[in-house]
Amino acid sequence: MTAMRERTKVFLVDDHGLFRAGIRSELASRVAIVGEASDVESAIAGIRATVPAVVLLDVHLPGGGGKAVVEAIAPELPDVRFLALSASDAADDVIGAIRAGARGYLTKTVSSDDLVGAITRVADGDAVFSPRLAGFVLDAFAAIPVGALDSELAQLTPREREVLQHVARGYTYREIAAALFISIKTVETHVSAVLRKLQLDNRHQLSRWAAERNIS
Amino acid sequence: MTVNESINVSPWPRDVGAHVALRRVVVGYRLVSAAWLAFLGAAVLWSGAAGRRGVVVATIAVVAAWTAVTVAVAVRRPSAFSSPLWIAADVAVAVWTVLAPEVATSAGPFAGGYPFSAVALAAVNRGFGGGLAAALVLAGFATRRLLLTDSTLVAAINNAALLYLLGAGVIAWGVQVLRDGERQRLAVEAELSREREERRRAAERAETAAHLHDSVLQTLALLQRRSADPVEVVTLARRQERELREWLGGSPRSAGPATALREALEGAAAEVERDHRLTVEVVVVGDAPLDDALSALAAAAKEALVNAGKHAGVDKVSLYAEVDASGARVFVRDRGDGFDPANAVVDRRGLRESIVARLDRHGGTATIRSAPGAGTEVALALPLAGSGRDLRP
Numbered sequence: 001m002t003a004m005r006e007r008t009k010v011f012l013v014d015d016h017g018l019f020r021a022g023i024r025s026e027l028a029s030r031v032a033i034v035g036e037a038s039d040v041e042s043a044i045a046g047i048r049a050t051v052p053a054v055v056l057l058d059v060h061l062p063g064g065g066g067k068a069v070v071e072a073i074a075p076e077l078p079d080v081r082f083l084a085l086s087a088s089d090a091a092d093d094v095i096g097a098i099r100a101g102a103r104g105y106l107t108k109t110v111s112s113d114d115l116v117g118a119i120t121r122v123a124d125g126d127a128v129f130s131p132r133l134a135g136f137v138l139d140a141f142a143a144i145p146v147g148a149l150d151s152e153l154a155q156l157t158p159r160e161r162e163v164l165q166h167v168a169r170g171y172t173y174r175e176i177a178a179a180l181f182i183s184i185k186t187v188e189t190h191v192s193a194v195l196r197k198l199q200l201d202n203r204h205q206l207s208r209w210a211a212e213r214n215i216s
Numbered sequence: 217m218t219v220n221e222s223i224n225v226s227p228w229p230r231d232v233g234a235h236v237a238l239r240r241v242v243v244g245y246r247l248v249s250a251a252w253l254a255f256l257g258a259a260v261l262w263s264g265a266a267g268r269r270g271v272v273v274a275t276i277a278v279v280a281a282w283t284a285v286t287v288a289v290a291v292r293r294p295s296a297f298s299s300p301l302w303i304a305a306d307v308a309v310a311v312w313t314v315l316a317p318e319v320a321t322s323a324g325p326f327a328g329g330y331p332f333s334a335v336a337l338a339a340v341n342r343g344f345g346g347g348l349a350a351a352l353v354l355a356g357f358a359t360r361r362l363l364l365t366d367s368t369l370v371a372a373i374n375n376a377a378l379l380y381l382l383g384a385g386v387i388a389w390g391v392q393v394l395r396d397g398e399r400q401r402l403a404v405e406a407e408l409s410r411e412r413e414e415r416r417r418a419a420e421r422a423e424t425a426a427h428l429h430d431s432v433l434q435t436l437a438l439l440q441r442r443s444a445d446p447v448e449v450v451t452l453a454r455r456q457e458r459e460l461r462e463w464l465g466g467s468p469r470s471a472g473p474a475t476a477l478r479e480a481l482e483g484a485a486a487e488v489e490r491d492h493r494l495t496v497e498v499v500v501v502g503d504a505p506l507d508d509a510l511s512a513l514a515a516a517a518k519e520a521l522v523n524a525g526k527h528a529g530v531d532k533v534s535l536y537a538e539v540d541a542s543g544a545r546v547f548v549r550d551r552g553d554g555f556d557p558a559n560a561v562v563d564r565r566g567l568r569e570s571i572v573a574r575l576d577r578h579g580g581t582a583t584i585r586s587a588p589g590a591g592t593e594v595a596l597a598l599p600l601a602g603s604g605r606d607l608r609p
Contacts, residue, residue, distance in 0.1 A: 131497055135499035
């Protein structure tokens with residue numbers, strides 16, 4: 001990250017005008033907000049027209065939910081990254097957004113600084129794990145019994161688990177790196193690997209865990 | 217309504233209860249009248265009154281087969297009864313039963329009540345138009361014999377023709393009356409259930425309004441009055457958010473004491489948030505029913521939160537807990553002032569007394585990691601029963 005880098009192009013998708021206005025005024029000086037939309041259809045059209053680096057995406061959206069936007073855009077514009085935002089703390093919403101392809105998840109009470117940090121991180125291709133998301137993911141993988149078929153692919157490695165536990169404990173990536181004597185880049189690699197397992201694993205117990213909670 | 221117009225009337229409502237019941241009655245009458253015809257035909261054969269016995273036998277067979285078809289249609293696809301094609305075929309069979317005695321050179325008719333069953337079926341399924349069309353055709357064929365046979369049959373034939381016409385009219389009228397009555401009743405019921413639904417919605421709205429008034433509006437009023445104090449504003453908003461979530465989730469925290477670790481930790485966090493103007497981010501992975509040891513763990517965690525609230529000088533604390541087969545672990549972390557654990561002053565004795573000692577009694581451990589300026593993390597660990605230690609008294 002250089003000081004001279006261009007401001008990140010951000011597209012806002014939320015059905016609450018008041019919330020969009022709030023985010024816009026908080027972020028206007030720090031990122032470039034290139035457009036906003038209030039439903040799935042206009043979001044897809046707007047993202048195609050503006051091709052932002054990051055889409056701040058509300059999980060609950062008229063016309064199919066945030067998931068529908070990710071599924072429509074991801075195949076044609078793979079470089080557009082999604083950061084899910086929601087007022088909900090429900091595991092279904094959190095894991096559902098990630099499984100659809102979002103690179104991270106934040107609740108709407110997040111501070112401006114944390115939000116800008118998360119946008120930058122997602123724009124750089126990294127994953128953003130809030131403590132809550134880390135907790136849900138640990139819960140999800142804990143549901144998989146050790147020794148299940150293909151467990152190497154389905155399970156978290158001990159190191160990945162350790163990193164997630166530190167995220168859940170409120171550690172930043174920098175603090176995790178210091179605590180585990182690894183580089184920040186390695187922490188990011190572990191977190192991205194977890195994200196990939198979560199998104200790609202459509203087999204076994206994780207999908208059953210998801211199905212039981214109506215996440216597809 | 218004329219016969220021609222009746223072909224184009226809109227489809228008869230078939231989902232109406234009275235209509236279904238009437239159709240069953242008419243199909244039942246068809247069965248009875250077919251048996252009646254078979255009985256009369258057998259009598260004709262027995263008495264040797266027919267010249268061509270084969271025609272009588274064939275007529276009985278045709279009526280029996282067509283009656284079976286009628287029952288099958290009634291069971292499988294009753295809507296076919298109102299098609300003009302069905303009525304034409306049905307009336308054709310009935311016409312044959314009227315003409316058969318003549319062809320068979322029988323001394324008297326043996327159709328019995330069968331032709332009328334065709335009139336009734338058409339009247340029930342197509343109303344006045346269908347009934348009258350069937351009645352006119354059958355009456356025409358019946359009276360046609362007036363020109364050919366002797367006068368002793370005239371009265372009987374006239375009676376039959378009159379019966380067809382009047383019967384069709386009466387049945388169609390009866391169907392109309394029943395159908396109208398049923399429609400009215402359904403309309404009244406729909407209106408009643410709509411009113412009930414509206415009352416229920418109104419009650420729900422009133423309840424929601426009352427709740428929002430008692431909670432959200434009060435908080436908003438408080439927020440306006442305390443707007444100069446940002447910490448207070450955050451605390452109020454946070455408390456309201458928590459409460460509203462519980463209400464929306466439909467599962468307000470039970471009034472009694474907590475029964476599981478997650479509930480106990482969330483309750484402790486809410487209490488500390490309220491008393492110490494602090495935001496506690498709670499993440500719990502796994503859960504276990506609360507016993508003495510886990511209660512002690514929750515109490516120790518609360519003590520750690522209170523400590524952070526009092527001494528760390530921050531407005532946000534993380535609480536992470538995980539429970540698995542081997543035990544329970546809780547981490548309370550702040551990014552506040554920190555301190556040197558080796559030099560804990562009297563004021564920090566809460567840590568030693570209520571956290572370390574409390575866990576020690578249940579075989580657990582407490583580790584405090586802190587340094588001045590680097591924040592504090594209290595790590596609590598408790599082995600669970602089943603891993604070699606019985607934690608119950």
